[in-house]
Amino acid sequence: MKKALYGILGLLVVILVVFAVKVVQVERGRDRVQDEIKSKFFPKFSTFDSVKKLSILPLVDYYGEGKDIRTEPGVSYLIKADDTVILMDTGYNEKKEHPSPLIANMQKLGIRPEDIDMIFITHLHPDHLGGTDESSDHNFSLSRGPVKLNPVTVYAPADVSPSKWNPGPKIEVIKEPRVLKPGIASIGVIPRYLFLAGYTEEQSLAINVQGKGIVLIIGCGHQTIERIVEQARMIFHEPIYAVIGGLHFPVYGGRIFVGPVNVQWLVGSDNPPWKGLGEDDVRKGIEVLQGANPAVVSLSPHDSSDWSLEQFRKSFGNKFVELKVGREMTL
Numbered sequence: 001m002k003k004a005l006y007g008i009l010g011l012l013v014v015i016l017v018v019f020a021v022k023v024v025q026v027e028r029g030r031d032r033v034q035d036e037i038k039s040k041f042f043p044k045f046s047t048f049d050s051v052k053k054l055s056i057l058p059l060v061d062y063y064g065e066g067k068d069i070r071t072e073p074g075v076s077y078l079i080k081a082d083d084t085v086i087l088m089d090t091g092y093n094e095k096k097e098h099p100s101p102l103i104a105n106m107q108k109l110g111i112r113p114e115d116i117d118m119i120f121i122t123h124l125h126p127d128h129l130g131g132t133d134e135s136s137d138h139n140f141s142l143s144r145g146p147v148k149l150n151p152v153t154v155y156a157p158a159d160v161s162p163s164k165w166n167p168g169p170k171i172e173v174i175k176e177p178r179v180l181k182p183g184i185a186s187i188g189v190i191p192r193y194l195f196l197a198g199y200t201e202e203q204s205l206a207i208n209v210q211g212k213g214i215v216l217i218i219g220c221g222h223q224t225i226e227r228i229v230e231q232a233r234m235i236f237h238e239p240i241y242a243v244i245g246g247l248h249f250p251v252y253g254g255r256i257f258v259g260p261v262n263v264q265w266l267v268g269s270d271n272p273p274w275k276g277l278g279e280d281d282v283r284k285g286i287e288v289l290q291g292a293n294p295a296v297v298s299l300s301p302h303d304s305s306d307w308s309l310e311q312f313r314k315s316f317g318n319k320f321v322e323l324k325v326g327r328e329m330t331l
């Protein structure tokens with residue numbers, strides 16, 4: 001009996017120590033990231049050009065539209081900017097299937113993997129790389145079976161390779177803002193130190209639509225919308241026309257749970273868990289966006305709760321566009 005009690009006490013002490021170490025790490029990490037961001041300055045792009053036509057078709061996200069469309073808490077968007085077809089992120093494939101939800105939806109929507117000209121990976125989390133194994137092995141997959149891709153370029157924020165299921169693409173690591181093709185750019189990596197995931201680098205895609213302005217397409221939004229807007233203002237002459245994708249507001253709910261634990265809420269903040277993410281963060285995010293005054297706002301439901309989506313709907317009215325798998329947005 002005594003032995004069991006000592007065992008439980010010992011375990012509690014270990015948990016407390018691990019927790020205390022994590023809290024110190026996240027506080028130091030947050031300071032380090034703040035210094036890193038403050039020390040960076042990027043000049044405005046001198047030539048960026050623009051595209052005439054832009055469409056975004058969500059292939060993986062938490063909500064969908066249409067018969068037989070599959071959904072999951074991950075991200076993959078098909079972006080057509082004039083003649084360039086970009087695949088941004090490769091979904092979650094939570095059940096390690098073939099065909100994955102991504103490939104099943106592509107088949108349903110009449111898209112062939114061979115049509116893809118460029119792959120853009122926002123960051124190395126499982127819901128953006130095609131699975132948890134992919135994330136820990138630093139590779140990405142479109143499905144857990146063969147998928148034929150052309151030897152296209154993959155722009156990623158860190159070294160990541162194609163999985164054995166979809167070999168061929170070549171990786172280029174991006175850290176700083178960079179034009180990828182006329183009118184298409186990465187805003188560069190913005191780091192954040194997250195409570196569970198630690199140092200996380202994420203990039204967003206920016207496309208300049210002629211006569212309208214910059215369309216920002218975001219993965220999880222760990223960088224925070226404040227810093228994304230700041231960086232976009234630093235590098236582009238053009239105004240922000242649209243903000244589309246994940247901003248990570250799993251407040252009063254989330255999409256990934258382990259038992260009773262809202263994993264996205266715990267993973268996605270640089271605060272210790274007793275502070276976490278709250279109403280104030282959502283309100284601040286909305287205020288920053290209102291300051292940037294985009295004509296279109298579309299929030300990904302994969303890492304934001306229904307409560308947060310409702311706040312966005314109320315705040316942006318007819319500027320708010322529902323983001324659903326199978327529903328193409330033309331900008």
Ligand SMILES: [Zn+2]
Nearest residue numbers: 127219220303
């Ligand atoms: Zn995500």
Ligand SMILES: [Zn+2]
Nearest residue numbers: 123125220222
């Ligand atoms: Zn993420």
